[in-house]
Amino acid sequence: MKMYFRKTWPLHLFLLPSVLLLIVFNYIPMAGFLIGFEDFKPWLGILKSPFVGLKHFKFMFNDPTAIQVIWNTFIIAIFKIIVGAIVPFAFSLFLNEVRAMLFKRTIQSLIYLPHFLNWVILGGILTDLLATNGLINQLLEGLGLNRIFFLGSGDWFRFTLVTSDVWKEFGFGTIIYLAAMTGINQSLYEAADIDGANNFNKAIHITIPAVIPIAIVIATLSLGNILNAGFDQVYNMYNPLVYQKGDIIDTYVYRVGLLQGSFSLATAVGFFKSVIGFVLIATTYKLASKYANYRIF
Amino acid sequence: MLKLKFSNRMFQYANHLFLSIVAILCILPMIHVLAVSLSSNYATTSFLVKLWPIGFTWDAYEKALNSNNFLVAFKVSILRTVFGTLISMTLTMLAAYSMSKDNRYFRGRTVYAWFFVFTMLFHGGLIPTYLVVQKAGLMNSLWALILPVAVNVFNVVLMMNFFRGIPKELEEAAAIDGAGHFRVLFTIFFPISLPSIATLSLFTMVFHWNSWFDGMIYMNQANKIPLATFLQALIAGFDYTQIGLNPSDLENLSERSLKSALIFIGTLPILLVYPFLQKYFVKGMTLGSVKE
Structure with a gap:
């Protein structure tokens, strides 16, 4: 045993700094959920603040605003998950049909780009483009349509959130499918050619069945995001006009907690989100590993 | 036909x-x-x-680039990106090396693995994290932008998977020559995995450059905020005094073009590294996810 430790002590040492940082910045905040069960006063600290049990949780589930916020989060997130699962998959099928490599690579370069820009930049760009007299509305008017209040009407705001999120991320999402598609055995296509199959037949009978398992794993894992409607995006695009339908848990927690100082209520709402997220992520990983043999380790 | x-x-x-x-x-x-x-x-x-x-x-660019506050924020961003990436990558390499060892050789690996992965599954949430950073005395310190995000478990997992693909013989041969873990990591694993390190470094750099929320909540002095946070404040509520301009400066210049210029300057560094990013990230993305 002593010999063994002499050989492996550097391995523990290598892990030490990371472990310490995770304890301080991840595990201690996890214990901070206690704040949600207290009437937290910053000057009393977490240990001395009075314990109030489920008070804040009861308040949350009876408060129309909090319930609306949870509902908004769910609706926005679920649409992002569904549309965000379909678009990259469909787009890779079309991109996979391209034989000219230079063209394919150019398209890829262009569609990956928005993924690397943050929502501060994109929010700034989109609020300008989607303004009532912005470029998009000028275009709509040019086509003889009515102007749309993209960022001022609740339903349109949700639509804008989902569309712009998919716009930002779909290109990046195609990477994994294209990688899987290049891995398909070419002899399958050659055999199909001999049988007289056209591109459409080949896509339906070879490409799609080969990629479906990966698509299912990705879709399953993304269910863990069901209460992640995207703080950065919403925060940089919303305004009081659309709070009713566009305010989400994370923006609510930030406003109520850090701006208004209701630490306990905000923590309770955040804790609710973390617990739901945990259950979903744990379940989906379990499913993915059981049925698709997916492992992170 | x-x-x-x-x-x-x-x-x-x-x-x-x-x-x-x-x-x-x-x-x-x-x-x-x-x-x-x-x-x-x-x-x-x-x-x-x-x-x-x-x-x-070019007016908008001239005004933006002559603004002192803008340049200060730019500098903060450079600092956090450089140090944030260096620290994060060092921790990633060290942790991934240990984690890539076999369970039978490195007992405790499973415990460490769960310890790391659990942080991906469960989050303490905004308020407790904020209070920890505050209690740790990191408010208005560059460390507040670096330390809480220094350990990226996802990167550790990707790096670990890469290390596991390195033939055991290399390491064993070095061990016979008397090399310890330090030597094996720095003279064998490090050079072999340079492309992976480059990939993850680029991702980390982009992450740091793009982060704005931590700058907004942890920094309350104007000369401490990074560029992304600076831009966020400017775009959200436009106030030219923030970048040190007088109303008279705006005679020939619209708010809108100034805003656009700032947005474009903020994007430029990403556009500059984009060709390099593109060269590597496809490999990086599929490095850990598609396994045979």
């Missing part, structure tokens, strides 16, 4: 057209911003600019 070929060719044309349109839609907004930033006051305030500058002028 001829008919089939014809329809096939039609499909190819239509497909190319469709893909081109979608791809152009991905960058059109950026082109519009660039055009607005280079246009005159009149053209921008009356929303005349589409995709090409009208009344071309």
